[in-house]
Amino acid sequence: MSLESRYDFVLLFDVKDGNPNGDPDAGNLPRVDAETGQGLVTDVSLKRKVRNYVGLVKEEQPPYEIYVKEKAILNQQHERAYEAIGAGDLLQGRGRKRIGGDKVDEARQWMCRNFFDVRTFGAVMSTGVNCGQVRGPVQLTFARSIDPIFTQEHSITRMAVATEAEAEKQEGDNRTMGRKHTVPYGLYRAHGFISAPLSGQTGFSDEDLQLFWEALANMFEHDRSAARGEMATRGLYVFKHAGTLGNAHAHDLFERIRVERKEGVAVPRGFGDYEITVDDADLPQGVTLERRLG
Secondary structure: OEOOOOEEEEEEEEEEEEOOOEEHHHOOEEOEOOOOOEEEEOHHHHHHHHHHHHHHHOOOOOOOEOOOOOOOOHHHHHHHHHHHOOOHHHHOOOOOOOEOHHHHHHHHHHHHHHEHHHHHHEEEOOOOEOOOEEEOOEEEOOEEEEEEOOOEEEEEEEOOOOOHHHHOOOOOOOOEEEEEEEEEEEEEEEEEEEOHHHHHHHOOEHHHHHHHHHHHHHHHHHOOOOOOOEEEEEEEEEEEEOOOOOOOOHHHHHOOEEEEEOOOOOOOOOHHHEEEEEOOOOOOOOEEEEEEEO
16 A cells, blocks of 8 residues: 655764765765765665665565666566566567567566565666666655765775785785775765655555665664774654645755754764754644654
8 A cells, every 4th residue: 555644854874984985986985075075975875775774684575676786687677577467478589679568567567566676766677678667756865964074095905915926026015005085974964755646656655664764774784894984874853744745845844953063073073973953843734753763
């Protein structure tokens, strides 16, 4: 059953001595707003962590398979859809070019039923074997750090060697030098939106919604690596609307969650250096606020 309410939410997470989202166009340096110095984390990065968590918890079993994942061959997933709806004959002798015809809608519906991330975030599935396009009910903004971030560069060495030729070099000459970039500390804020009408089109259910909240709260717990340092979800503030179309503007609700440095803190180095103020008085009629974290 589709959702009966619209949701808008604020997500807070932080990083300590790590790189939350490297920029491949800048030598994998942490992403940054060049004008303000604030750190950025893309919506794609956050969705990747949600996908990884759901795939781990649900063991990639229908209806919780993950469509967009490492080394996935998307057209093979599309072919599964046509086989499942009894239209496998369309896959034969057509050169794999724009296969679909009048079965595209059925194939799209199967993809939504089978893949959690398709019915959640949407997908463009019109490559080759055509399963159409899906506009997902859940959308996220880029995350932006509350304060400007400072990127530290560290030199690192590898003592082991890869080849015999390297091993024959004189002692001290066979070390491979590298660079590692970290943010000493950054608190990031992202906004999200969940559309009830679009949930009806993809089949995104209340059960899916609860799993999504769980993923946001725990996604960093199973995404540890030396490069990412210590990352954690610090706050999840959910505004629930009484109606499917909403009862207030999202930007007005987001302004009720204020994050500010504590007085006397010049250089934040931990979550305790910030103060979170939540204005939940006189909420617009039909809007409730649920603090899932924070």
